[in-house]
Amino acid sequence: MTKNRTVPTWVHFPLQSNTSRLIHVNATAKGGGVAELLSHLVESQASAGLSVGWGVISGSSEFFDLTKRIHHLLHGSGDAGLLQDDDLASLYRTTLRPQAEWFADHLAAGDVVVLHDPQTLGLAPGLSSRGMRVVWHCHIGSKPDETTPHSAVWQFFEPYLKYVDTVLTSRAEFAPTQVPESRRHVVLPAIAPESPKNRDLSDSEVDSRLSGIGLLGHEYAESEAAVEQDGPIPESAPMVLQVSRWDPLKGMAEVLRSLERLPPEAHLVLAGPEPREITDDPEGLAVLSQVRRVREAMPDALRVRAHLVTMSMADPERNALLVNALQRRADVVTQKSLQEGFGLTVTEAMLKERAVVASDVGGIRAQIRHGRTGLLVPAEDDAAFADAVAGLLRKPARRRELGLAAAAGARANFLMPRLVHDYRRLVHPTLNLQETT
Incomplete structure (x- = not known):
């Protein structure tokens, strides 16, 4: 097994502020929908007056192989038995625990940290114990039924979900049922029409x-x-x-x-x-x-x-x-x-x-x-x-x-101002964020 590089990196450093800051954390700064979404969401939230940051975790190839397999389990495929492997549970825990301490040392009690997708959920205990409000925004999932391994995934994540204050998903059925319904919300992603990917081209x-x-x-x-x-x-x-x-x-x-x-x-x-x-x-x-x-x-x-x-x-x-x-x-x-x-x-x-x-x-x-x-x-x-x-x-x-x-x-x-508004309404209404239209 290769040695973990357990030092996160900042994509966008959160400026100091007299009020709570909002910090997004995910697993990569480029490639895939979440990185694409965050690149524009962070910019839009900053433009709206919020002290916002974006950090990216690191991990070994074994760690990302595990989280990819969890990704598939949440989509209803794969062998749920792997989550009963104590070594894999330890790999997940020990990869993320020191990174939670790193983020906590750079942030402050009262800040809001949004953890995106399964790769980052293990940060929740370390952040919550330092007085931060933790939101889990899970962008993936499928409709659970008797043939899918959702229950095994939620059992694996039970030690972390109990430290989460709010869960956001793009479909109601994607959310873990052991989180009280009052703390589960549906938030649809969005795109920026003026971005290079979407602006008009001749x-x-x-x-x-x-x-x-x-x-x-x-x-x-x-x-x-x-x-x-x-x-x-x-x-x-x-x-x-x-x-x-x-x-x-x-x-x-x-x-x-x-x-x-x-x-x-x-x-x-x-x-x-x-x-x-x-x-x-x-x-x-x-x-x-x-x-x-x-x-x-x-x-x-x-x-x-x-x-x-x-x-x-x-x-x-x-x-x-x-x-x-x-x-x-x-x-x-x-x-x-x-x-x-x-x-x-x-x-x-x-x-x-x-x-x-x-x-x-x-x-x-x-x-x-x-x-x-x-x-x-x-x-x-x-x-x-x-x-x-x-x-x-x-x-x-x-x-x-x-x-x-x-x-x-x-x-x-599905445009970005609506998503900025959803975050203000659901994640932390008291954040210093100007109303967007």
Whole structure:
């Protein structure tokens, strides 16, 4: 077992204040929806007058392998028996205990600390014992039933949940039931429309960015992404896109297999972050390798229409602009997740007036009204998914109708000022935070 590096880092240091401060803590500063969300939430809260900070925990590969397996258990898959392993319980506890002390030494009684997702929940006892108010914001989950291992996860987290003052989730059923209902609240994520990932791009800027990585056939000029393809996308070809982490729950290989059922002129792009740059996701390389094998096994005539894009996170703004350009070039955006806590890539595509086909799971249900702002299909019905995508590719007017309604829904419900307001209302109404509109 490798030695833990148990020193957190600040992404955004909380300024000293005469009133309570709000501190977000998660497992990575880049890659994935939570880091994306926090980068804009912290900025928005600071702009609203709050003394806000953002810290990131560290840990060994064994620690992040454990938390990834817990992640899968909360999504209803995996072996719950691993949580009965005393060595794994000790690994979780001993990785986070000194980091809780580190945060407590840098903060003060009365500060509010928001712990994001399972990787950080173990900080709760050390922070609470030093007089801080602890909030757990869990962005993942699935609906519990008799076949899922939620009870084992909540039993594993029992020593930490009792130190949590408030639990936030994107769906009511994601919350641990042993926390009193009065302390459980639903808070939907949000995006920033003015951010590099979501701001308006001209057609020429979209073309330039996608040409720069070689996807559209011009001379390769940029190193921000690696493109695996047999040839570029023709200028007039319809394009289907999924942007996700290389994660077994995102259904990337299944989307790729759907290509044979799509119209023969359609091209498919699967895009995700460079797995070696995502410290808290140990499965990325294996999933990317699986997707590569599926593509390589395709007949030549099919493989030429399949494009894999692996994007570097080294320059977050360039990465965000590339995702923006991909989404704006797409005719249909998909999110074929087996489970999904929320799915910010769905929100982003909706805001850009894209027609979205997504799995009828988790937080995606809170975003898409089937047949009105997008299409929902059963998560494991590959044929229904492919037929829905193919149908939209053949009906541009229907795509336009769904896209316009999707954008209106995203603007009304999923923009950052609403999330800032939710935090003020639910996390700590007495924080020195100006009202936002």
